[in-house]
Amino acid sequence: MILMKDMVRDDKDSKKVLRSTAKQVSFPLSEEDQKLAAAMMKYLEDSQDPKIAEKHQLRAGVGLAAPQVGVSEMMAAVLVPGEDGDAKPIFKEVIVNPKIRSYSVQNAAIAEGEGCLSVFRDVPGYVIRHEKITFTYQDLDGNEHKVRLKGYPAIVCQHEIDHLNGILFYDHINKQKPFEMPDDTTVIE
Numbered sequence: 013m014i015l016m017k018d019m020v021r022d023d024k025d026s027k028k029v030l031r032s033t034a035k036q037v038s039f040p041l042s043e044e045d046q047k048l049a050a051a052m053m054k055y056l057e058d059s060q061d062p063k064i065a066e067k068h069q070l071r072a073g074v075g076l077a078a079p080q081v082g083v084s085e086m087m088a089a090v091l092v093p094g095e096d097g098d099a100k101p102i103f104k105e106v107i108v109n110p111k112i113r114s115y116s117v118q119n120a121a122i123a124e125g126e127g128c129l130s131v132f133r134d135v136p137g138y139v140i141r142h143e144k145i146t147f148t149y150q151d152l153d154g155n156e157h158k159v160r161l162k163g164y165p166a167i168v169c170q171h172e173i174d175h176l177n178g179i180l181f182y183d184h185i186n187k188q189k190p191f192e193m194p195d196d197t198t199v200i201e
């Protein structure tokens with residue numbers, strides 16, 4: 013079971029793994045990679061269950077990338093829950109070797125900013141991202157998928173794909189004016 017103590021922190025010496033480009037994953041998945049994928053998705057499910065999260069002191073997460081648990085491989089679990097407890101998640105997948113193929117000119121940012129399971133402090137400011145993205149990935153069986161996302165799920169996937177390329181959310185915050193946004197950026201509440 014992945015716990016908070018397993019998270020690589022950006023302020024500790026092991027942060028190299030957070031700042032490098034992860035390795036492509038080859039198929040068929042090794043036993044180890046299959047177990048890692050399952051454990052990452054299980055972390056997200058548990059962290060979104062108040063009782064389990066409380067019991068194991070898990071910080072809620074809608075995504076988790078392999079480098080965050082010290083594995084420099086191109087794999088991330090994403091679990092964006094449905095609106096108002098709607099059982100069906102908006103996006104639930106372990107994305108392997110993801111690659112953004114195109115994106116909107118339009119930018120978007122989450123109104124309350126972003127956090128990260130690898131960043132144990134608040135970093136205020138607007139994280140400017142693409143409002144829409146089209147990306148490809150392989151699922152755990154190696155099947156190729158092409159997905160178009162918009163708004164919050166698109167933001168989450170960009171956050172995870174960034175992790176696989178050594179980028180952290182605060183890299184996208186304007187250092188001088190953290191709450192400055194390019195004109196007509198969509199603000200996501």
Ligand SMILES: OCN(O)CCCc1ccccc1
Nearest residue numbers: 073075126127128129168171
């Ligand atoms: O890498 C995932 N992780 O650190 C958990 C938080 C994910 C996340 C939080 C806010 C907006 C987009 C994505």
Ligand code: NI
Nearest residue numbers: 127128129130
């Ligand atoms: Ni993160």
